[in-house]
Amino acid sequence: MTGKGDQVGVEAIAHAEQDAYQSETACCKSKRDNGMPPRTIVYVNGIKTDQKTHCETLRAIADQTCAKVYGVYNATEGPYRDSVQTGQDRSAIDAANEGRMPGTGDGRNPAVDTLSRLLKSKVLNGEPVDLWAHSQGGAVSSLALYDVKNSLDTIGMTDGLKGVHVTSMGSAAPMWPMWPDGPAYEHYIHVNDATPFVYGIGDDPATDGDKAGEGASVIRFSGDPAGGPFATENLQRSAIPAPTANHDVFATYLKMQKQQHGGCN
């Protein structure tokens, strides 16, 4: 939905939602025919994701969940600039944690503004929000949630984020306080995925209460994405988490989400 530097209005967001992808697989049709409640998911991608892959992810989520799915496209500018931007999105929260100064050069990721506008519109209309994010999309999402929370706090709506459900997958959302209290969270972390290990919630359950958002469910798992089911107990941790091998949204995280909740496809 967004290119870097583009602004997206509420009308465009509403239009995107109307055009959301809905799976027409036999499995999903059957579920809908049998009374599956309507569900709409908004998805924010991570770095190095071209638009084609973004759309493929939306379809995969839709096929798995049978929900209507649309996306906030966090556009890629190539690995180097994406990485720099991830650093900048993260820097705001890192700075708060460390007392360091954020190295902002070109401001916030426009996807943050787009998502913030979307979330605020939904919350103020009393609509539930089902937000999914992968990798850098987690950093985008956490900042957007802070923006919305602050806006709602301004008008005294302290419980405004209660209707938001967040599913983060290998998220790069930064150091404490990573996710604002309010939404219901489900965080998926492959314990040998370097991104959430280094940049995200990390591998220490003892710190989840501070980092993951109040009442969050953090699902740590291990195993070969190409192998059988992932393990959620007796986790096998490698000495050094892999930079990319366990980070894929399809092979690792959607697979694990399906293992937890079931689904079609």
Next chain:
Amino acid sequence: MAAAIKRRRIAVGCLAICLEISGNGCNGVQMNEHSGDREKAAALVRTYGRHIGAAVIELDAENDRSFGETGLHYDAARRVLTGRAFIMKLDSDLMKPELNGPVIVPLFERAAGYFEFDAAKDILFLKKDFPLATITERQLRDQMDELSAVSVKWVLRWYGWAMQIVYGTARPPGAPLPVSRANDAQHTEFRR
């Protein structure tokens, strides 16, 4: 008739000159004193821009330069360079004046700045004025860094708390909050 036209032309000419001078302060001595302000402001903006690695570091025609989450504005009338740090977008002027009031100000660090809603941009900023007569490049850089760091604290930790204090739904912190990692425990105090 010709003399009348000539007198009229002279009068208009004088008026134009006066207006021109007025536009620059209409005070010869003052104009000379302040004539270097914009150049100094521009130099300060360039220095800060380089410091944060910005691609565009020149004051624009509106005497402004945005760097994304921070920005600088040269106010010729007040002879200040005003730094700003992004807090959040607001749909309209919903800013609570209490943010700059006696209950909140002593409790939460503002880097000696003040909150101001920019109606043209629909953005709430934390701002700070730097007098051009005295500010140095080093001071500007350090104080903008501080303003930026404090603004992040507000975005992520203090704003919601301050609002809840304003609305009477949360207790204020036991002691004023400095900008340091030690705030973590105090934030936890709020959550509990």
